[in-house]
Amino acid sequence: MRPVALRHARGFTLIELMVAVTIGLLLTVAVAQLFVGSRRSYATSDDLSRMQENMRYAHDVLSRTIRMSGYMSAPTRFSVDTDSYLGVFAAGNNALTGTDGNAGSSLTTVTNPDTLTVRYQGTSDAAGVADGVTVDCTGQPVAANVISTNIFSIVKDVPTNKSSLVCQTAAGGAVTVLVEDVENMQILYGEEKNGDFTADAYVPADLVADMNRVVSLRIALLFRTANLRVRSDPDTNTYKMHGGTVAAPTTVGDENTRIRRVMTATIALRNRTP
Numbered sequence: 001m002r003p004v005a006l007r008h009a010r011g012f013t014l015i016e017l018m019v020a021v022t023i024g025l026l027l028t029v030a031v032a033q034l035f036v037g038s039r040r041s042y043a044t045s046d047d048l049s050r051m052q053e054n055m056r057y058a059h060d061v062l063s064r065t066i067r068m069s070g071y072m073s074a075p076t077r078f079s080v081d082t083d084s085y086l087g088v089f090a091a092g093n094n095a096l097t098g099t100d101g102n103a104g105s106s107l108t109t110v111t112n113p114d115t116l117t118v119r120y121q122g123t124s125d126a127a128g129v130a131d132g133v134t135v136d137c138t139g140q141p142v143a144a145n146v147i148s149t150n151i152f153s154i155v156k157d158v159p160t161n162k163s164s165l166v167c168q169t170a171a172g173g174a175v176t177v178l179v180e181d182v183e184n185m186q187i188l189y190g191e192e193k194n195g196d197f198t199a200d201a202y203v204p205a206d207l208v209a210d211m212n213r214v215v216s217l218r219i220a221l222l223f224r225t226a227n228l229r230v231r232s233d234p235d236t237n238t239y240k241m242h243g244g245t246v247a248a249p250t251t252v253g254d255e256n257t258r259i260r261r262v263m264t265a266t267i268a269l270r271n272r273t274p
Contacts, residue, residue, distance in 0.1 A: 070095035113154035137167035
């Protein structure tokens with residue numbers, strides 16, 4: 001019987017190996033780019049979600065506190081002459097005060113944040129203990145006949161370049177960080193002048209004729225993402241904040257690679273309107 005000749009085994013040529021390696025490298029690069037793009041997209045979405053959550057929380061805290069402005073545990077006689085409740089929110093202890101960080105300067109460009117101080121009394125149970133219904137800006141209960149002072153401002157930590165919305169319950173007291181990554185706060189005061197309990201004009205703090213006639217506030221906060229290099233192009237925008245504009249920083253590290261958003265809100269003072 002004639003033996004069958006076996007076909008010699010054949011391997012890959014050098015050219016076939018080079019082609020296979022090239023295709024593998026191209027696939028690896030494509031997958032890597034897809035992974036990096038997906039990771040950057042996720043990081044951006046996560047930063048924006050956190051910033052929106054910060055906006056919501058800041059709005060809730062400010063709205064809750066501002067609406068309590070002038071609240072009293074027991075009604076006190078109102079003085080028409082001084083536009084204030086005698087013995088409770090007298091001069092130097094007004095229910096609402098504020099400072100204009102840009103007082104005396106042009107409103108076209110704002111740099112320094114404003115501050116806001118809100119005062120009101122607390123509530124107690126039958127035993128005279130704070131019942132927790134009325135709390136200050138830090139969440140601590142305030143008892144009846146006790147005046148709660150809430151001072152809102154923007155504080156910047158120079159070493160870390162971290163800006164935050166903070167609150168103090170006394171001038172010069174401990175600072176409680178409410179929301180991080182808030183760069184600026186601008187406030188306009190709605191002052192009524194004809195007794196109809198409706199704001200006739202919104203002006204900065206230094207132009208308010210009588211704080212006791214302010215019935216609403218317009219607040220603008222400039223937020224930023226927590227992380228750097230969220231955006232690929234430098235931020236050269238200017239952000240409008242109640243008639244003024246704030247420019248994104250361009251000289252400090254990579255600060256112009258963050259995403260920024262402005263939150264605005266108009267909040268009525270319930271205890272000064274029918």
